[in-house]
Amino acid sequence: MKTILITGAAGDVGTHLRRELAGQYVLRVSDLRSLKKINREEKFVRADISRFADALRITKGVDAIVHLGGYSVEGPWEGILSANIIGCYNVFEAARRNGVKRILFPTSNHATGFYRRDQTIDHRVYPRPDSRYGVSKVFGEALASLYADKYGMEMFCMRIGNVNPVPIDKRRLSLLFTPRDLAQLVSIGIEHPAIRFEIVYGVSKNKRSWYDNSNAYRLGYKPLDDSEVFAADILRREPPGDATAELYQGGMFTVAEEIPNPAPLPRKARVKKRK
Ligand code: 15L
Numbered sequence: 219m220k221t222i223l224i225t226g227a228a229g230d231v232g233t234h235l236r237r238e239l240a241g242q243y244v245l246r247v248s249d250l251r252s253l254k255k256i257n258r259e260e261k262f263v264r265a266d267i268s269r270f271a272d273a274l275r276i277t278k279g280v281d282a283i284v285h286l287g288g289y290s291v292e293g294p295w296e297g298i299l300s301a302n303i304i305g306c307y308n309v310f311e312a313a314r315r316n317g318v319k320r321i322l323f324p325t326s327n328h329a330t331g332f333y334r335r336d337q338t339i340d341h342r343v344y345p346r347p348d349s350r351y352g353v354s355k356v357f358g359e360a361l362a363s364l365y366a367d368k369y370g371m372e373m374f375c376m377r378i379g380n381v382n383p384v385p386i387d388k389r390r391l392s393l394l395f396t397p398r399d400l401a402q403l404v405s406i407g408i409e410h411p412a413i414r415f416e417i418v419y420g421v422s423k424n425k426r427s428w429y430d431n432s433n434a435y436r437l438g439y440k441p442l443d444d445s446e447v448f449a450a451d452i453l454r455r456e457p458p459g460d461a462t463a464e465l466y467q468g469g470m471f472t473v474a475e476e477i478p479n480p481a482p483l484p485r486k487a488r489v490k491k492r493k
Pocket of ligand 1: 290291325326327328378379380390393
């Protein structure tokens with residue numbers, strides 16, 4: 219069985235993924251926080267990926283890395299810089315030094331959030347980040363490209379929509395990524411023999427999708443879920459939102475300076491956080 223490192227394992231996406239992948243891989247799970255529950259076949263390693271020594275320690279001896287760790291919404295620059303720019307560099311560079319070839323990088327719909335909702339975009343479009351957070355995801359994609367071209371690493375970038383069993387609002391009707399579709403795409407990222415550098419969209423087969431996800435389909439992705447069954451109900455109860463946010467795929471990320479963050483900042487960033 220392959221050993222897979224999942225960073226940021228305590229977060230929502232990590233929690234769904236660990237449940238879905240249980241039994242298929244040996245999971246080394248890491249986070250800054252403690253995990254609520256550690257399954258029998260998982261090994262927990264605490265790490266602050268903004269410290270290179272931690273990144274080196276946790277990436278040693280694994281077959282692939284799903285790098286979920288980092289700040290997952292728009293927030294203060296210090297937090298984004300430390301967790302998503304420095305943290306991402308540390309994990310990729312530590313993987314390279316430890317001879318780990320394959321990294322799955324969950325980038326985000328916010329790397330392209332300033333495309334309008336009436337546009338359909340594919341994996342080749344120019345990034346249009348909608349936030350500092352989105353910029354950090356574009357950085358991760360660029361770093362993945364560098365590590366593929368320069369060091370021959372195998373980099374699978376998934377621009378994730380919204381991981382949830384059901385869509386939570388109108389915008390997420392276009393972005394729903396159910397846990398079982400997430401697990402299928404991640405398994406492709408781990409197992410596909412011919413990954414060099416790929417960008418795919420991490421979304422289910424939603425009728426209202428803004429994405430041409432043909433690159434994921436080419437690699438064998440066959441999503442099972444479609445948010446449309448929830449559409450009538452959601453559209454009936456949702457009041458009109460901010461006009462700018464409604465125009466763009468990134469929604470509130472295009473206007474807000476901060477979105478409540480479900481994860482704590484790394485220690486260093488906490489100290490420097492501006493008032
Ligand atoms: C993301 O990239 C975030 O990580 C997640 O928390 C959601 O906000 C999601 O995008 C979204 O756009 O719904």
